[in-house]
Amino acid sequence: MNRGQISVWQMALLLFQMVLGSSILLMPSITTRLSGRDMWMTPIVVIGVGYLAVWLAWRLHRLSPDGTFHTLLENVFGKMVGKTLGLLFIVFQLHILSFVVRDYGEFIVLNFFFKTPVVVVIGMMLALCVWALRAGIEVLARIGQLFVPLITFITILIFALLIPELDPGKVMPLLERGFEPVFKGSLVVGGWFCQLFLMVYLLPNVKDSRTALKWGMWAATGIGAVMLVTNLALLMLLGESTSHYVYPVYTAARYIAIADFFEHVESMIMMVWVLGEFIKIGIHLYAVSIGLAQCLQLKKTDALIVPLGLLLLLFSFRLVPGFQTLAVFVSTTGTIYILTGYLLFPLFVYAGTRVRKAMGGRVRLGD
Template identity: 35%
Template sequence: MLMVEGGKISASQLGLLFYAVAAYDGILFIPRITGEEAGRDLWLSPIWAHLIGLLFVLAMLWLSRMFPTETIIQYSRRILGSWLGKAAGLTVIIYGVNLTSVVLREYGDFISVVFLQKTPAVVAIGGMLLLVSFAVRGGVEVLGRLAQLFLPITFLVFGLLVVLSVPDWDVNRILPIMGKGIAPSAKGAIIPLSWFSGYLMLGLYFPFVSDQRKTTRYVIITWFGLMVTLSVSGLVSVLLFGKHAHTLNYPFIEVVRYIGVGEFFQHIDALMLAVWLLGTFVQLTSYLYTASLGVAQWLGLKQYRALVFPIGFFILAISMWGPSSVDVFETYLGTSQVVFDFFYVALGLLLFVTAWIRVKILQN
């Protein structure tokens, strides 16, 4: 077995990394994209998505425990054979490249539209990618420590922002709950469900976890924490803006801007920017690490660090090559990107089902 990463992370650090994969994008986008179908029930959609998505999480955990010393790039060849396994590994690499470019573009659009309207998106994206690349070159231990350092701060700030918004809540705005039945909120759960493709990366990080027996516990805690975070961000948006919450570009940002505490504590949206920047930074390191380590193992190289900057430059070009309009890009996120994400989910399920069948055959 070729192992190109010598570092280790704890199970709790792994959980934090996977929290970052979906939480910070979700806070910004979930209220809008689920609200188009779910209306005032948009806060229920993340709950349905997580209840169904738990099955995929458990499947990826089972695969990781079956091959505790190998990454998904390596064990896919054992499961599917040499050629199909190579193709599956390449798909995981494409996943890392694709998601890094998408999140970078989301970051650039958000910064340009909400905070730095006169700053070219390429400047914001390029600066962030440079910092992310240096972090990824530091190895998986650096990623784990960054998550452990930054994310608890974001939890506290997010909780504070929710509490500060309480005086402006109007419970009547969420009523009637499921007035049109469960169907609207269930339809709204489709896009959040596709984001469970992120758990495909369990197969890449698991071999580097020092206390693997605790992994299931922390991954389930992460799953529950994500469900609560995304549901609460949607619920607060509806409590303030009612059924019109999804018509706003970034509903939770508008929630934060609505908050004012006295005459001296204004512009609290800067706190939300800090939360989102820290979380997005950790998220980007996870995806770029997936792409870089995946390429190194797929090619049989002894180390991945020399690949980080070339892959990063390629990703920068892809992120800027997409649609120039924010609205068009958001349409892409709600259509084509959802298809891609479900394809990655299908790949994970294919690996799980094939491995499970082989185990049953061997047992019999």
């Protein structure tokens, strides 16, 4: 599964879609609930979290003796402590991924396949991800290269068709309740941006990692731009009632009707969601599989992908009993939990590398 090389352009596309895969549908409702009509500012306020996550991933990759994150943990903290931290980080990622998988299944069943058991929807997606990942990361990168531009085009098209329905007056007044609500909404958005740290698992397979930092920053910038456009469009269309819809983008697509023949474009939302979530789940599952293989020092990493897929199917039901649990987690404690794992933990590791180097190079690190 660790076979193949990908370009920095392919890496950027994968990171771009990994974050937008679920944020586009879920984020506007949550941020409107927290920030009101100032929700459109949240990506601007917190985009620095994305830049920091990308920089941390690139820097820790450069500091590792062999370019892998879990090897760095063992070199900085010792074999026993390093392996323990690595396994805890993998468990954390599995927990987050179970929420991502359940979110995908709930959206499809609640809006399209009403009579289909959610276990069938989730099982088919996981089977597809496992099949693609067993062929190597290069396959997932080529799928991203093929479909991410299409997904982005469809998303832009949907918002372009909504322009006649938009009312810019709904954006005013600015900062009506001060900056505190914007900060609260920004924390939630930061929970998506910090997932860019998973770039650390892609970097060992990037052909020219020297330019990876620049492309990672461009991916973060693109994510922020799409989030900004999405928030503004929904605010000008639905106003503060955006918070009353679970998936406001899906609701907005129902407003599109041109000349009585171009209607029901919400089916395009399903296509965007399925393709986007396939890439998002694929990258997360790849990171878990590679990380576990590095901790266990396995040579054949693809042997783990099928058991992990089955384990994830079980976790998506045991850890996330229903949609209500998912919604509460994302909008409350889940944000701090995600920021701790994908941002504070990497910062802690980076601080550890600085301390080790200051102690006179007792541990072999990269540049």
